[in-house]
Amino acid sequence: GEDVEQSLFLSVREGDSSVINCTYTDSSSTYLYWYKQEPGAGLQLLTYIFSNMDMKQDQRLTVLLNKKDKHLSLRIADTQTGDSAIYFCADPMDTGRRALTFGSGTRLQVQP
Amino acid sequence: NAGVMQNPRHLVRRRGQEARLRCSPMKGHSHVYWYRQLPEEGLKFMVYLQKENIIDESGMPKERFSAEFPKEGPSILRIQQVVRGDSAAYFCASSLETYEQYFGPGTRLTVT
Numbered sequence: 725g726e727d728v729e730q731s732l733f734l735s736v737r738e739g740d741s742s743v744i745n746c747t748y749t750d751s752s753s754t755y756l757y758w759y760k761q762e763p764g765a766g767l768q769l770l771t772y773i774f775s776n777m778d779m780k781q782d783q784r785l786t787v788l789l790n791k792k793d794k795h796l797s798l799r800i801a802d803t804q805t806g807d808s809a810i811y812f813c814a815d816p817m818d819t820g821r822r823a824l825t826f827g828s829g830t831r832l833q834v835q836p
Numbered sequence: 837n838a839g840v841m842q843n844p845r846h847l848v849r850r851r852g853q854e855a856r857l858r859c860s861p862m863k864g865h866s867h868v869y870w871y872r873q874l875p876e877e878g879l880k881f882m883v884y885l886q887k888e889n890i891i892d893e894s895g896m897p898k899e900r901f902s903a904e905f906p907k908e909g910p911s912i913l914r915i916q917q918v919v920r921g922d923s924a925a926y927f928c929a930s931s932l933e934t935y936e937q938y939f940g941p942g943t944r945l946t947v948t
């Protein structure tokens with residue numbers, strides 16, 4: 725079935741790296757996405773990765789994609805208190821389909 | 837360039853009333869998506885529209901819910917005869933022909 729799974733909670737100290745993991749069941753998607761949601765706010769598109777890539781780096785963000793294991797991760801280097809939020813991975817589930825299936829979100833708490 | 841606009845930001849309705857949620861996509865975007873987020877959960881896809889057309893409504897409840905995106909004006913998500921279980925945050929997203937979806941701030945519906 726269609727499923728995107730994430731761990732619910734991650735706590736790190738300011739300045740450390742954070743790694744948020746996601747597993748998905750459908751492998752035909754062209755892109756996979758990471759979104760950030762701050763309390764009471766909408767979702768902010770952080771980054772995305774093409775399915776033919778293994779890695780994408782964008783400033784403090786590194787996305788790793790392991791298609792064989794259907795595993796996606798988001799690494800945030802030098803995590804700051806402003807990075808505290810809920811992070812969602814999203815998968816269109818089907819090539820050409822635009823509806824995104826979201827994981828349940830990982831709440832990142834950054835301790836000063 | 838203004839982002840995706842949604843109004844109202846907060847809406848309170850009594851059981852049995854109608855709720856109308858509005859979404860104005862980003863300038864130049866012709867694809868609109870509606871998602872629902874229940875408390876402490878991820879977003880669930882509801883419907884995908886282009887101007888005057890419903891493209892994918894696989895996530896819409898069969899009864900009481902409808903959506904439109906007219907030639908002129910915002911997209912409207914309409915919920916008739918609301919029930920307590922409809923209380924949620926409703927997010928609209930828009931995109932160009934590409935797949936990146938940009939989200940609005942959401943409408944938080946409370947049914948009393």
